[in-house]
Amino acid sequence: MGNYSKNLRARVSTKGPTQGYCAICKNLATLSRDHVPPRCCGNIDTHILDFLHSRKPSISTQSQGGTHFRTICSECNGDRLGLRYDPALGDLTKEVKYYAQKAYEGEIALPDTIQVKVQPQKIARSVVGHLMAAVATDEIREASCSSPVNQILRNYFLNPDSPLPDEIEIYYWIYPGKKQTVLKHFAKQDSFGGKLTFGSCLKFPPLGFYITHTSPHIPHPGVRKLLKNKSINIDQEASIAIKLNEIPPLDFPEKPSNKGMVMLTDKLGYEALPKEGS
Numbered sequence: 001m002g003n004y005s006k007n008l009r010a011r012v013s014t015k016g017p018t019q020g021y022c023a024i025c026k027n028l029a030t031l032s033r034d035h036v037p038p039r040c041c042g043n044i045d046t047h048i049l050d051f052l053h054s055r056k057p058s059i060s061t062q063s064q065g066g067t068h069f070r071t072i073c074s075e076c077n078g079d080r081l082g083l084r085y086d087p088a089l090g091d092l093t094k095e096v097k098y099y100a101q102k103a104y105e106g107e108i109a110l111p112d113t114i115q116v117k118v119q120p121q122k123i124a125r126s127v128v129g130h131l132m133a134a135v136a137t138d139e140i141r142e143a144s145c146s147s148p149v150n151q152i153l154r155n156y157f158l159n160p161d162s163p164l165p166d167e168i169e170i171y172y173w174i175y176p177g178k179k180q181t182v183l184k185h186f187a188k189q190d191s192f193g194g195k196l197t198f199g200s201c202l203k204f205p206p207l208g209f210y211i212t213h214t215s216p217h218i219p220h221p222g223v224r225k226l227l228k229n230k231s232i233n234i235d236q237e238a239s240i241a242i243k244l245n246e247i248p249p250l251d252f253p254e255k256p257s258n259k260g261m262v263m264l265t266d267k268l269g270y271e272a273l274p275k276e277g278s
Contacts, residue, residue: 014066020140022073024080024132029073031140034133035066036182037080037204038126040090043067043095043180047272052183052254052264059077067180067272071136072129080131080157090124093207100206112245117162120227121160121234125172127209128157129185134182134270147185149198149213164230167214172224174242175208176249180272186264190257192218201253210253218253222246 020031035043043066050060072081094115102110145151155229156162164170173268188197201213209226210218222243231237249255254269256262 001223015267016070016137018070020071022076023071023136023139023152024076025073026131026143026145026154026232027075028197029072029075031072031200032071032074032077033068033070034072034077034081034130034132035068036134037067037180038086038130039066039092040086040087041093041204042073043204046275047180048275049270050273051180051266052269052271061273062275068138069133071140072133076129076194077133081126082160084160085122085126085129088119090117092116092123096174097206099242100176110244113241114242114244115239116124116242117237118240119235120238120240121164121232121236122224125157125160127170127202128153128189128211131184132157132180134202135184135270138267149185152213153211160234164227166230169212169215169218170226171209171210171212171218171223172226172240173220173252174205174206174244174247175250176206176247177203178205178273179250181206181254181270183254183264183269185268186262187256188208188253188256188260190260192259194260197253199253208248208252220248220252222248223252 016031018031020033021028038045045066046062046064047067048060048062049067053122099110099114132150140145145154152165152168156165170219184200186199197212199210199214201208201210201216224241224243226240254262
C-alpha cells in the first residue's frame with residue numbers, strides 16, 4: 001500500500017492508544033471505546049466508514065459492533081454518557097423511529113407534527129459528548145482542548161447545572177436516511193456574501209443534530225431548536241415538536257446550496273453504512 005492510501009486510511013481513525021487524554025474531560029486515563037451514536041440508539045452492527053467527500057482511490061475503515069472510537073475515559077463513557085445522558089437520547093430515538101420512516105415513505109397519513117416529552121438537557125449533553133469523542137484520536141495525545149469551541153462544550157458537558165451557552169444552539173430534525181454522518185468544526189455559507197455558520201453535526205436514523213456556534217438562522221422549516229429554554233433543569237422534561245411533513249434533504253447540512261459553500265477537513269468527518277449481512 002502506497003503512502004497516499006495509508007494517509008487516506010488514517011483520516012478515518014477509530015483506534016487510538018489505550019492511554020491518553022480523554023477527548024472530553026482531558027484527564028490522563030485509560031481510554032475506552034465510545035459508540036457514536038450510543039448503542040441504545042441502535043448502533044450495534046458492523047459499519048463501513050468512509051470520507052464525506054472522498055477522493056479516489058478511497059480506502060474505507062471497518063468498525064465492528066457499531067461505530068466506535070477509543071477516545072474517552074471510563075467515567076465520561078460509562079458514568080456520564082452511558083448512565084446519565086444516553087438513556088434520554090435512546091428514548092427519543094425509539095419514539096421517533098417509526099414515524100420517521102413512514103413520513104419519508106409517504107405510505108400512510110400522519111399528523112404534520114407530533115409532540116414528544118423529553119429531557120432536553122440530557123439529550124443535548126449526550127449529543128455534545130459523542131461528537132467530542134468521534135474522530136478524536138489525534139486530540140487524545142494532548143492535554144489541551146483542540147479549539148475554543150471545544151472548551152466551551154467541554155465546560156457545558158461536565159457541569160450538569162450549566163445552561164447551554166448563549167453562543168451555542170443545538171438543532172434537531174427527522175433524518176430517515178441509512179447512513180451515520182459525523183462532521184466536526186465545519187463552516188457553511190448558504191449564499192454568496194452571506195454569513196458563515198460554524199458547527200458540527202451528528203446524524204443517524206432517525207435523527208439529525210446540528211450544534212452551531214454564533215449561528216444565524218438555520219434555513220429549513222423542519223429544523224428546530226432543542227433547547228428553547230437554555231436554563232431548564234437537567235432532570236426537567238419539556239415537550240418538543242417533531243415535524244413529519246417538513247423533512248430536510250438527507251445531505252443537510254453538509255451539502256452546500258447551489259449558491260453556497262462548505263469548508264471542512266475530511267479528517268474530522270465521515271459517513272458510515274451498515275455492512276451488508278451484519
